[in-house]
Amino acid sequence: xxxxxxxxxxxxxxxPHQGAAVFxxxxxxxxxxxxxxxxxxxxxxxxxxxxxxxxxxxxWVGLDNYQRLFSRSNYQKMFSATFTxxxxxxxxxxxxxxxxxxxxxxxxxxxxxYKTIYFLPVMASLLAMAIVWEFTLHPxxxxxxxxxxxxxxxxxxxxxxxxxxYGVDPTNSWYGNGCMRGFPLWLGNKNYALxxxxxxxxxxxxxxxxxxYLAGLSSISRDLYNAxxxxxxxxxxxxxxxxxxxxxxxxxxxxxxxxxIRSFQVFDTIEVLTKGGPVKSTYVMMxxxxxxxIQQNLVGMGSAITILFLAFVMVLxxxxxxxxxxxxxxx
Amino acid sequence: xxxxxxxxxxxxxxxxxxxxxxxxxxxxGEFLTLVGPSGCGKSTLLRIIAGxxxxxxxxxxxxxISVDTQKPSKRDLAMVFQSYALYPHLSVFDNIAVxxxxxxxxxxxxxxxxxxxxxxxxxxxxxxxxxxxxxAETLGLxxxxxxxxxxxxxxxxxxxxxxxxxVRQPQAFLFDEPLSNLDAKLRVHMRAEITRLHxxxxxxxxxxxxxxxxxxxxxxxxxxxxxxxxxxxxxPAEVYRNPCDIRVAQFIGSPEINILGxxxxxxxxxxxxxxxxxxxxxxxxxNTQSKDSDISIGVRPENIFLxxxxxxxxxxxxxxxxxxxxxxxxxxxxxxxxxxxxxxxxKEIMIRLSHEAAIGIHANxxxxxxxxxxxxxxxxxxxxxxxxxxxxxxxxxxxxxxxVSRRADMIDVLSSQISV
Numbered sequence: 001x002x003x004x005x006x007x008x009x010x011x012x013x014x015x016p017h018q019g020a021a022v023f024x025x026x027x028x029x030x031x032x033x034x035x036x037x038x039x040x041x042x043x044x045x046x047x048x049x050x051x052x053x054x055x056x057x058x059x060w061v062g063l064d065n066y067q068r069l070f071s072r073s074n075y076q077k078m079f080s081a082t083f084t085x086x087x088x089x090x091x092x093x094x095x096x097x098x099x100x101x102x103x104x105x106x107x108x109x110x111x112x113x114y115k116t117i118y119f120l121p122v123m124a125s126l127l128a129m130a131i132v133w134e135f136t137l138h139p140x141x142x143x144x145x146x147x148x149x150x151x152x153x154x155x156x157x158x159x160x161x162x163x164x165x166y167g168v169d170p171t172n173s174w175y176g177n178g179c180m181r182g183f184p185l186w187l188g189n190k191n192y193a194l195x196x197x198x199x200x201x202x203x204x205x206x207x208x209x210x211x212x213y214l215a216g217l218s219s220i221s222r223d224l225y226n227a228x229x230x231x232x233x234x235x236x237x238x239x240x241x242x243x244x245x246x247x248x249x250x251x252x253x254x255x256x257x258x259x260x261i262r263s264f265q266v267f268d269t270i271e272v273l274t275k276g277g278p279v280k281s282t283y284v285m286m287x288x289x290x291x292x293x294i295q296q297n298l299v300g301m302g303s304a305i306t307i308l309f310l311a312f313v314m315v316l317x318x319x320x321x322x323x324x325x326x327x328x329x330x331x
Numbered sequence: 332x333x334x335x336x337x338x339x340x341x342x343x344x345x346x347x348x349x350x351x352x353x354x355x356x357x358x359x360g361e362f363l364t365l366v367g368p369s370g371c372g373k374s375t376l377l378r379i380i381a382g383x384x385x386x387x388x389x390x391x392x393x394x395x396i397s398v399d400t401q402k403p404s405k406r407d408l409a410m411v412f413q414s415y416a417l418y419p420h421l422s423v424f425d426n427i428a429v430x431x432x433x434x435x436x437x438x439x440x441x442x443x444x445x446x447x448x449x450x451x452x453x454x455x456x457x458x459x460x461x462x463x464x465x466x467a468e469t470l471g472l473x474x475x476x477x478x479x480x481x482x483x484x485x486x487x488x489x490x491x492x493x494x495x496x497x498v499r500q501p502q503a504f505l506f507d508e509p510l511s512n513l514d515a516k517l518r519v520h521m522r523a524e525i526t527r528l529h530x531x532x533x534x535x536x537x538x539x540x541x542x543x544x545x546x547x548x549x550x551x552x553x554x555x556x557x558x559x560x561x562x563x564x565x566x567p568a569e570v571y572r573n574p575c576d577i578r579v580a581q582f583i584g585s586p587e588i589n590i591l592g593x594x595x596x597x598x599x600x601x602x603x604x605x606x607x608x609x610x611x612x613x614x615x616x617x618n619t620q621s622k623d624s625d626i627s628i629g630v631r632p633e634n635i636f637l638x639x640x641x642x643x644x645x646x647x648x649x650x651x652x653x654x655x656x657x658x659x660x661x662x663x664x665x666x667x668x669x670x671x672x673x674x675x676x677x678k679e680i681m682i683r684l685s686h687e688a689a690i691g692i693h694a695n696x697x698x699x700x701x702x703x704x705x706x707x708x709x710x711x712x713x714x715x716x717x718x719x720x721x722x723x724x725x726x727x728x729x730x731x732x733x734x735v736s737r738r739a740d741m742i743d744v745l746s747s748q749i750s751v
Contacts, residue, residue, distance in 0.1 A: 226403075227495075229383060231430040238433065246421075
């Protein structure tokens with residue numbers, strides 16, 4: 001058997017043993033198709049049906065599932081919760097990660113100590129930590145509301161926090177209101193729940209970003225900072241903009257993408273703390289997939305959300321590749 | 332343009348002393364080269380001048396003003412780095428413009444969009460544009476202005492690094508081994524270009540290199556550094572002809588100087604290969620040289636000639652027989668390695684012959700070689716120069732001169748202490 005292969009030089013070359021090569025890669029390609037591609041294709045097929053696991057009944061519903069996704073208010077809440085969550089978590093955890101990395105990088109000693117401390121939340125199981133947070137945020141016995149309430153009895157602190165020293169009516173301020181009517185339920189209040197969950201995620205994610213930024217920082221040549229000094233960069237602020245920030249470009253693109261994908265995938269905190277509530281305010285995509293496909297056995301609907309989720313992640317990845325190739329790799 | 336002065340510079344890294352009580356004065360508009368083997372502290376010294384490294388003690392003066400506490404950006408110097416240190420995200424134009432932008436534009440004028448709303452930005456931009464294009468033209472970079480450094484060859488990057496330095500008119504230019512990353516041919520070319528640049532700009536250049544050829548060809552003065560000290564400072568010719576230390580003699584000059592072992596027999600008599608040489612060790616009296624002590628005798632390869640019946644030097648000379656082991660023909664000149672067996676120990680020396688003088692010699696040939704006594708450089712057991720040939724004796728003695736200048740410095744310091 002012989003194949004005519006077009007090489008990069010636009011010449012046709014005869015390889016007499018091409019068949020052997022196909023034989024060699026066959027197992028790897030088969031595995032790749034079975035493990036990686038077929039599940040996605042199956043999900044795609046299910047997303048056009050109303051199939052439930054275990055039933056003999058399989059009915060094509062066409063684009064019905066997708067239509068529901070974009071028209072029902074439940075799913076609109078799902079999109080809004082997911083995107084709000086991502087929009088909160090990504091900027092905060094990236095900026096905090098960069099800030100922590102810059103601070104730690106400038107230390108002369110105890111770098112490892114701080115690295116370990118900030119990396120602890122990443123290493124700890126989020127499930128376990130979520131339980132700790134649940135206690136902390138508990139409306140009546142939680143540490144946070146206890147602390148806030150204890151400030152109401154200290155008059156100077158009360159005046160300071162309510163703004164009454166400035167002539168503001170204490171009952172109009174957030175703190176004064178809290179003192180009178182009780183502080184928010186955090187996870188039980190639809191206005192606070194998403195922000196609270198996002199806060200926990202930022203707390204957990206920025207240590208990871210810090211480690212990535214530290215790796216990026218240590219790869220910047222000292223000569224560039226010296227050159228910036230000689231060229232007249234008077235403050236560390238100017239050498240940050242002249243050297244550090246542009247040289248961290250590839251790291252930043254990677255950090256932003258990975259944080260976005262991880263935030264899209266948030267599930268464990270939601271499952272433990274809010275179960276998508278209250279009033280669907282924390283009903284993120286992953287939780288919706290779980291609820292539909294696993295709890296309610298609506299495999300068709302779950303698959304449709306899954307496909308949409310994959311599409312988002314795919315777009316993100318393509319944008320990242322494009323950015324990396326075009327903008328931030330300078331060679 | 333300014334005169335630079337270093338006073339009693341010390342630098343320690345932990346317990347290791349890198350630079351020891353170093354004094355150096357660099358004249359306005361001078362091209363001074365700091366040359367020495369790697370690890371002798373020459374780059375550290377340059378970084379101390381630039382302010383990138385803080386000296387452990389001592390003072391740096393630029394134009395008679397102490398800059399010890401000033402940041403590098405305030406010292407008004409420009410530097411070309413060995414790695415070029417170009418900003419990879421900026422185009423060639425922007426790289427060259429950075430020093431001007433950092434100094435001519437204020438914080439707000441450097442911000443992306445707001446800058447356009449500020450009065451005077453456009454005028455400054457025009458000004459910067461003109462200066463950058465002018466520099467690009469002198470360095471032949473005009474066609475490359477839009478490229479990123481990653482897309483340039485080594486030589487082009489080097490030019491951009493030089494362009495970034497000369498776009499301003501700083502007090503002095505500092506070069507930290509700028510040619511060591513280039514290939515041999517380009518290095519020779521850039522060597523000439525930097526020398527020409529110095530003639531054009533007439534500013535102080537301080538140039539660090541480990542390549543003695545660069546030092547010899549480019550500089551007004553060479554400062555040879557060894558183990559954190561300046562061993563000798565002088566014009567290239569002085570340092571070559573009149574080295575005051577055996578390390579300087581060995582470091583400067585290619586091919587390397589031949590060092591032969593000899594002995595002092597009397598104040599005006601030394602022995603080499605059982606031959607007695609009658610010379611007066613003028614400096615020897617000032618040094619504590621005892622009889623029978625070992626000395627090193629240096630002969631430059633070009634000062635050794637082949638002795639045939641036709642050569643007849645009237646001046647006193649030494650001749651000896653040896654066997655040619657290897658001949659290297661470089662076209663215009665020929666290097667020959669000659670092995671000499673004397674008193675059972677063999678020694679290989681190298682001679683440098685003109686093409687004509689080398690006609691007819693071949694390997695394994697027995698041959699008589701000779702050198703004039705006045706061309707000898709004699710060093711004592713610790714490597715200090717103890718004999719200066721009569722032709723050099725009238726001229727300034729770098730060794731003694733150095734001491735005089737040190738003494739003068741000490742008197743300066745003493746008098747300043749007294750006045751305090």
